[in-house]
Amino acid sequence: MTNQEEKARRYALLKAQLSMARQQDKAVLLVVAGHAATYKSLLVNQLNHWLENRQTEVHALAPSEEDRLRPYWWRYWRRVPARGRVGVFVHGWYGDALFARAEHRIQAGAFEDRLNEINAFEATLAHDNVVVIKIWLDIDAEQQAKRLHAMQADPAQAWQINEHHWQRHAQHEVIDRHAGHLREATHAPHAPWHCIVSESPDQQLREITELLQDALTHPPTLPDQPALNHTQANAPTLKQSKSDDAKPPKSEYLEALAAAQARLAYHHRRCLERGIPVVLAFEGHDAAGKGGSIHRVTSALDARFYRVHSIAAPSDEERLQPWLWRFWRRLPQDGRVTIFDRTWYGRVLVERVEGFAEEQDWLRAYREINHFEAQLLAHGAVVGKFFLAISKEEQLKRFNARAKTPHKQHKLTDEDWRNRKRWSAYQSAIDDMLAHTHTPGAPWHVVNTDHKRCARLAVLDHVNHLLESRLESPS
Amino acid sequence: MTNQEEKARRYALLKAQLSMARQQDKAVLLVVAGHAATYKSLLVNQLNHWLENRQTEVHALAPSEEDRLRPYWWRYWRRVPARGRVGVFVHGWYGDALFARAEHRIQAGAFEDRLNEINAFEATLAHDNVVVIKIWLDIDAEQQAKRLHAMQADPAQAWQINEHHWQRHAQHEVIDRHAGHLREATHAPHAPWHCIVSESPDQQLREITELLQDALTHPPTLPDQPALNHTQANAPTLKQSKSDDAKPPKSEYLEALAAAQARLAYHHRRCLERGIPVVLAFEGHDAAGKGGSIHRVTSALDARFYRVHSIAAPSDEERLQPWLWRFWRRLPQDGRVTIFDRTWYGRVLVERVEGFAEEQDWLRAYREINHFEAQLLAHGAVVGKFFLAISKEEQLKRFNARAKTPHKQHKLTDEDWRNRKRWSAYQSAIDDMLAHTHTPGAPWHVVNTDHKRCARLAVLDHVNHLLESRLESPS
Numbered sequence: 005m006t007n008q009e010e011k012a013r014r015y016a017l018l019k020a021q022l023s024m025a026r027q028q029d030k031a032v033l034l035v036v037a038g039h040a041a042t043y044k045s046l047l048v049n050q051l052n053h054w055l056e057n058r059q060t061e062v063h064a065l066a067p068s069e070e071d072r073l074r075p076y077w078w079r080y081w082r083r084v085p086a087r088g089r090v091g092v093f094v095h096g097w098y099g100d101a102l103f104a105r106a107e108h109r110i111q112a113g114a115f116e117d118r119l120n121e122i123n124a125f126e127a128t129l130a131h132d133n134v135v136v137i138k139i140w141l142d143i144d145a146e147q148q149a150k151r152l153h154a155m156q157a158d159p160a161q162a163w164q165i166n167e168h169h170w171q172r173h174a175q176h177e178v179i180d181r182h183a184g185h186l187r188e189a190t191h192a193p194h195a196p197w198h199c200i201v202s203e204s205p206d207q208q209l210r211e212i213t214e215l216l217q218d219a220l221t222h223p224p225t226l227p228d229q230p231a232l233n234h235t236q237a238n239a240p241t242l243k244q245s246k247s248d249d250a251k252p253p254k255s256e257y258l259e260a261l262a263a264a265q266a267r268l269a270y271h272h273r274r275c276l277e278r279g280i281p282v283v284l285a286f287e288g289h290d291a292a293g294k295g296g297s298i299h300r301v302t303s304a305l306d307a308r309f310y311r312v313h314s315i316a317a318p319s320d321e322e323r324l325q326p327w328l329w330r331f332w333r334r335l336p337q338d339g340r341v342t343i344f345d346r347t348w349y350g351r352v353l354v355e356r357v358e359g360f361a362e363e364q365d366w367l368r369a370y371r372e373i374n375h376f377e378a379q380l381l382a383h384g385a386v387v388g389k390f391f392l393a394i395s396k397e398e399q400l401k402r403f404n405a406r407a408k409t410p411h412k413q414h415k416l417t418d419e420d421w422r423n424r425k426r427w428s429a430y431q432s433a434i435d436d437m438l439a440h441t442h443t444p445g446a447p448w449h450v451v452n453t454d455h456k457r458c459a460r461l462a463v464l465d466h467v468n469h470l471l472e473s474r475l476e477s478p479s
Numbered sequence: 480m481t482n483q484e485e486k487a488r489r490y491a492l493l494k495a496q497l498s499m500a501r502q503q504d505k506a507v508l509l510v511v512a513g514h515a516a517t518y519k520s521l522l523v524n525q526l527n528h529w530l531e532n533r534q535t536e537v538h539a540l541a542p543s544e545e546d547r548l549r550p551y552w553w554r555y556w557r558r559v560p561a562r563g564r565v566g567v568f569v570h571g572w573y574g575d576a577l578f579a580r581a582e583h584r585i586q587a588g589a590f591e592d593r594l595n596e597i598n599a600f601e602a603t604l605a606h607d608n609v610v611v612i613k614i615w616l617d618i619d620a621e622q623q624a625k626r627l628h629a630m631q632a633d634p635a636q637a638w639q640i641n642e643h644h645w646q647r648h649a650q651h652e653v654i655d656r657h658a659g660h661l662r663e664a665t666h667a668p669h670a671p672w673h674c675i676v677s678e679s680p681d682q683q684l685r686e687i688t689e690l691l692q693d694a695l696t697h698p699p700t701l702p703d704q705p706a707l708n709h710t711q712a713n714a715p716t717l718k719q720s721k722s723d724d725a726k727p728p729k730s731e732y733l734e735a736l737a738a739a740q741a742r743l744a745y746h747h748r749r750c751l752e753r754g755i756p757v758v759l760a761f762e763g764h765d766a767a768g769k770g771g772s773i774h775r776v777t778s779a780l781d782a783r784f785y786r787v788h789s790i791a792a793p794s795d796e797e798r799l800q801p802w803l804w805r806f807w808r809r810l811p812q813d814g815r816v817t818i819f820d821r822t823w824y825g826r827v828l829v830e831r832v833e834g835f836a837e838e839q840d841w842l843r844a845y846r847e848i849n850h851f852e853a854q855l856l857a858h859g860a861v862v863g864k865f866f867l868a869i870s871k872e873e874q875l876k877r878f879n880a881r882a883k884t885p886h887k888q889h890k891l892t893d894e895d896w897r898n899r900k901r902w903s904a905y906q907s908a909i910d911d912m913l914a915h916t917h918t919p920g921a922p923w924h925v926v927n928t929d930h931k932r933c934a935r936l937a938v939l940d941h942v943n944h945l946l947e948s949r950l951e952s953p954s
Contacts, residue, residue, distance in 0.1 A: 022889060045781065052782035057774070058789035058820055062782040069544035094783060163748075273638075299532070306520065307527035307537040308569060314533035320795045345533055414497060 014054050017213055020220035021090065025059045028088035028324060030133040032219050036212075037098045038141025039179065040172040041151040042202035045164070047141075048094055050209050051216075061085055064094035073279075073337040075383035077125060081332035086324035087133060090216075097122055098138070102186055106179045115182070119189045124375045126195040127227045131368060132326035135224045136195035137215055140187055143202045145176040194227040229364055232440070233371050239442035241435050245393045245452040257457045264464040265304035271471035272305050272341065279338035280474060281385040284467065285347040288392030289430075290420045291402040292453045297392060297463045298343055304464075310341035315350060327351060327369075328376055335380070347389075348373055352437050357429045370440035377446040386474045387446040388467055391434065396427055398454045489529050492688055495695035496565060500534045503563035503799060505608040507694050511687075512573045513616025514654065515647040516626040517677035520639070522616075523569055525684050526691075536560055539569035548754075548812040550858035552600060556807035561799035562608060565691075572597055573613070577661055581654045590657070594664045599850045601670040602702045606843060607801035610699045611670035612690055615662055618677045620651040669702040704839055707915070708846050714917035716910050720868045720927040732932045739939040740779035746946035747780050747816065754813035755949060756860040759942065760822040763867030764905075765895045766877040767928045772867060772938045773818055779939075785816035790825060802826060802844075803851055810855070822864075823848055827912050832904045845915035852921040861949045862921040863942055866909065871902055873929045 024030060036044055052062055063083050065071075071079035085091030095102075101118045104110045110118070126136050143151070152169055155161040172179060187197045200211050252260065275282060284301070286294045302310060313334050322330040328348060336342035351369040355361035361369075380387050394402075403424070406416040423430065442448045449466045453459035499505060511519055527537055538558050540546075546554035552572075560566030570577075576597065580590045601611050618626070627644055630636040647654060662672045675686050727735065750757060759776070761769045777785060788809050797805040803823060811817035826844040830836035836844075855862050869877075878899070881891040898905065917923045924941045928934035 045783070049782045053774075053778050057777055057782075057787045058770075061786065064783035092782070295533075299528075302532055303528050307524045307532075307567070308520070308539035311536065312532045 013210075013213060013217075017054055017217050017220070018056060020217055021056050021059060024220055025056070025088045028086075030135055030224055031085040031087045032090045032135045032137070032216070033085055033129065034090065034092045034212075034216065034219075035096045035098060035136070035138040036092065036141070037095050037102070037139065037183075038202070039143045039148060039176065039183075040169045041148045041155070042141035042143050043205045043208060044094060044141060046205050047208050047212065048092060050205065051092065051212060054209075054213060055090060059088065060090045060092065062092045062094070063096070065096070070337065074281075074335055075379045075385065077121070077379050078332055078335055080125070081329060084129065084134065084325060084329060086321070088324065097125070098186065098190075102179065102182055105182050106175050116189075119186060121375075121379070122190050123192065124372075126190070126192070127230075128328065128372050128375070129326055130194040130224065130227050131365070131372075133224060134326060135219045137219050138187075138190075138195060138197045139212060139215070140183065140197055140199045141202045141208065142199055145173070147202075148173050148176060192227065194225045229368060230371050232367060233374065235439040236442040236444075239439045240448055240450045241438060242393055242431055242450070245450045251455050252457060252461075254457075257461070260461055261300065261464070264461060264468060265300070267468050268301065268304035268464060268471070269306075271468060271475060272309070274475055275341075275386070275471060276306075276309055276339045278475070278479075281336045281338050281380075281383070282341040282388070282471070283336065283380055283385055284341065284343045284388045284390070285349070286343065286345050286390050286392065287347055287349050287353065288390070288453070289394045289399060290423055291399050291406070291415075292392035292394040293456050293459060294345055294392055296456065297390070297451075297453075297460050298345055300460045300464055301467055302343065305341055309339065310343065311336065312343045312345060315344060315346040327365075328372060331376070336385075348376065349437055349441075352440075353430065353433050354423075356433050357426055370437075373441055374443055374446075377441075377443065381445040384474075384479070386470050388470045389441075389446055389448050390463055390466070391438065391448055391450045392453045392459060392463075393434075393450055394453050396424075399424065488685075488688060488692075492529055492692050492695070493531060495692055496531050496534060499695055500531070500563045503561075505610055505699055506560040506562045507565045507610045507612070507691070508560055508604065509565065509567045509687075509691065509694075510571045510573060510611070510613040511567065511616070512570050512577070512614065512658075513675075513677070514618045514623060514651065514658075515644045516623045516630070517616035517618050518680045518683060519569060519616060521680050522683050522687065523567060525680065526567065526687060529684075529688065530565060534563065535565045535567065537567045537569070538571070540571070545812065549756075549810055550854045550860065552596070552854050553807060553810055555600070556804060559604065559609065559800060559804060561796070563799065572600070573661065573665075577654065577657055580657050581650050591664075594661060596850075596854070597665050598667065599847075601665070601667070602705075603803065603847050603850070604801055605667075605669035605699065605702050606840070606847075608699060609801060610694045612694050613662075613665075613670060613672045614687060614690070615658065615672055615674045616677045616683065617674055620648070622677075623648055623651060667702065669700045704843060705846050707842060708849065710914040711917040711919075714914045715923055715925045716913060717868055717906055717925070720925045726930050727932060727936075729932075732936070735936055736775065736939070739936060739943060740775070742943050743776065743779035743939060743946070744781075746943060746950060747784070749950055750816075750861070750946060751781075751784055751814045753950070753954075756811045756813050756855075756858070757816040757863070757946070758811065758855055758860055759816065759818045759863045759865070760824070761818065761820050761865050761867065762822055762824050762828065763865070763928070764869045764874060765898055766874050766881070766890075767867035767869040768931050768934060769820055769867055771931065772865070772926075772928075772935050773820055775935045775939055776818065776942055780816055784814065785818065786811065787818045787820060790819060790821040802840075803847060806851070811860075823851065824912055824916075827915075828905065828908050829898075831908050832898075832901055845912075848916055849918055849921075852916075852918065856920040859949075859954070861945050863945045864916075864921055864923050865938055865941070866913065866923055866925045867928045867934060867938075868909075868925055869928050871899075874899065 024032070036048055038044060048062060052060060061083070065079065067079050080097055083091065083093075101115060101122065105115045130136055152165060152173055155165050187199070191197045198211075198215055200208055202208060286298060288294045298312060302312060311334075318330055331344070331348045334342060334344070351361060351373070352366050356366040377387050403416060403420065406412040438448050438450070451459050451462045451466075499507070511523055513519060523537055527535060536558070540554060542554050555572055558566065558568075576590060576593045579585045585593070605611055627640060627648060631640050662674070666672045673686075673690055675683055677683060761773060763769045773787060777787060786809075793805055806819070806823045809817060809819070826836060826848070827841050831841040852862050878891060878895060881887040913923050913925065926934050926937045926941075
């Protein structure tokens with residue numbers, strides 16, 4: 005590259021990056037992985053030197069304690085670049101999977117599972133305007149040995165070489181084989197691999213800046229819209245939810261409530277001891293009593309170890325991120341309880357019905373949600389999902405009561421009346437949601453709340469049931 | 480309390496909290512500290528039960544690794560409740576100070592220093608619409624022993640008692656003495672202590688909800704406006720900043736640059752090894768070349784271990800927090816470098832000149848800033864502050880050059896011309912800033928940038944100098 009050519013390339017790259025930063029229409033996520041001794045650090049540094057570094061983040065992860073106390077993907081979700089920005093990951097999730105496999109810390113099955121997770125993660129990002137590009141820096145074992153020896157002999161570079169480099173050199177063939185499979189299994193038009201044979205830092209930089217220039221200036225490739233996932237067998241429906249329990253008298257209710265809360269308090273302490281995180285998701289019709297039910301649950305919990313998140317419109321920081329980001333960021337650390345009052349299911353309920361999300365986006369969300377919850381389950385979390393249902397008549401009664409009672413008026417908004425007008429649209433959306441996301445690991449629990457006391461007890465009993473099942477299982 | 484009275488009190492409390500949540504005009508921060516066996520957990524739980532827990536956060540801190548790798552106050556700044564919310568801290572910063580002192584982990588001098596820090600922290604919060612109230616739960620040693628024995632004997636409560644309780648009982652007199660002094664030293668009208676003798680959970684709850692009700696419904700007490708801190712001796716002024724260096728020819732410049740960057744790269748690695756965090760703050764006139772100077776610094780750093788933050792308008796999440804919050808949240812972990820392109824000094828520059836901050840707020844900021852930087856220094860950080868100055872004539876030249884050069888036009892905005900019109904107002908603000916914040920530990924380095932190459936070298940040399948000084952000092 006002549007000096008003149010280099011200047012022109014740098015300027016073009018910078019211009020493309022600044023244009024993306026202004027438009028905030030997408031983010032670019034670059035993964036740089038590869039064999040040892042392929043000038044990775046040098047390359048990342050040069051690249052960062054070319055880019056506007058106020059809009060760039062480089063991550064070479066040694067997971068922190070806060071990372072380790074959360075589901076695996078949390079550490080990457082919290083570092084996804086916001087739209088307008090470039091995120092560079094050295095090895096990233098590929099390093100985790102590849103070296104775990106090469107060093108026999110995971111077996112073939114777990115490796116495949118992880119590759120599937122990677123595909124799902126990257127597809128979710130790509131659908132949400134994150135352009136993912138992945139570089140594999142290749143070198144053969146002979147060249148690698150030569151380079152390592154040369155670096156070792158050079159006092160200016162020797163400090164960069166440690167036992168890991170030699171270990172990875174010794175494993176070159178194994179790493180190469182698994183890496184080949186990994187690239188094949190995770191290559192996609194929306195998140196392609198580019199294999200670059202490592203010859204010189206300059207040549208690598210040239211090839212990567214070309215790819216980056218491309219990513220910055222071309223419209224992103226969207227993944228194929230996945231087929232709508234199957235309706236889950238035995239999914240509950242709203243129709244089945246009937247209030248036919250005998251209503252217990254108040255004294256009986258209070259007794260049952262106290263007993264259920266005492267059980268919950270006990271289970272909560274055991275979860276804390278064993279580091280089991282608990283995620284409870286509450287959805288429901290307006291005025292179905294989500295707040296009251298949540299309150300009966302939290303009354304049994306130690307205030308230091310739970311958090312209730314009331315989900316409303318995303319903040320402006322959240323708007324620049326993939327839609328699931330704001331739920332990932334709120335996940336509890338191990339042993340804690342997080343309760344969502346309205347949840348990620350807003351995507352397929354209010355966003356669908358009110359048209360805040362495009363059809364293709366909410367259609368895709370069923371799968372994205374199932375994947376999200378599978379991550380929580382894989383980490384050992386308890387996932388409880390409650391839909392608090394109410395009949396149309398009972399809702400009207402409660403709305404009217406709220407309108408008349410001074411200390412309840414703040415609970416009734418124009419939005420409630422607006423939603424009520426679309427009752428049947430919501431009913432369909434709810435039934436679709438139940439049908440597509442009632443998974444074996446994270447089934448829905450639909451609770452009829454026409455009778456509030458029964459509903460609260462039903463919620464508490466089910467939370468207890470979930471914790472008991474989890475606590476009975478090993479680790 | 481009769482059932483009726485209790486209901487009325489709960490409703491009034493909830494109403495006050497919801498009104499604050501809607502108005503987002505202030506936050507309430509409650510610290511619950513006290514002797515062992517004063518029903519603290521029970522109290523916090525009951526309180527949380529009365530409050531709307533979607534708007535409440537309870538923190539009983541075991542600092543995480545991410546906390547420990549940052550200046551002490553970071554762990555509390557990141558948990559300050561946003562306006563509209565209630566934050567409850569069990570022991571909080573008082574527990575850290577008190578038990579460290581009682582257990583002789585710190586001596587009297589360090590204890591006093593910490594109490595002063597606490598006062599500064601709480602005053603900063605109080606000025607920024609965080610209402611701080613602090614509860615001390617008191618009990619005498621005899622009662623404490625009785626209660627601990629009773630709890631130990633009760634199977635339902637015994638699990639709550641551990642060796643710490645007995646240890647604190649053994650130290651009752653020492654804790655009591657230090658706690659008395661602590662309360663005296665940190666009591667202020669804007670952050671008062673309330674001593675509550677622990678008789679029964681009910682009585683405690685009643686007294687605290689009264690205090691909370693008060694805090695929620697009354698306008699906050701503002702701290703006294705502190706006296707403007709002294710002008711620092713030897714503070715640089717803009718006038719002194721003259722460009723009279725001989726301009727080195729380009730070849731000499733490139734050589735010097737490469738040498739300085741090599742030194743910096745070496746020092747950066749040593750900081751990384753020793754866990755020394757580095758904070759570099761860049762302010763300067765428009766077109767003085769902040770970006771270019773920062774770029775020459777970052778080119779010498781490992782991209783994995785530094786971050787550049789370009790400070791623009793706060794996000795909406797940031798707007799709900801005290802003004803320094805958005806800088807605290809961006810502090811580097813130990814060993815890393817964070818560079819701010821524009822900084823917290825915006826408070827006394829653009830916010831002052833353009834009237835975005837009230838006079839009393841920016842006047843107070845000098846002290847708040849000095850305190851903020853003192854926290855970084857106390858943690859062992861390197862704090863480098865650069866003001867890149869330019870003459871009015873040279874600025875005009877550069878603006879015109881930018882206007883004419885296609886690939887520089889994006890750098891020139893209407894704001895630049897607006898700021899230029901207020902040149903003399905900015906000059907006064909800059910000189911005041913230099914005079915009031917040129918502290919011994921974090922002095923300003925004013926760099927004349929009429930000659931860009933000299934300026935870049937001067938910045939690099941000074942960064943090297945700062946790192947060298949720090950690396951020479953123990954630990």
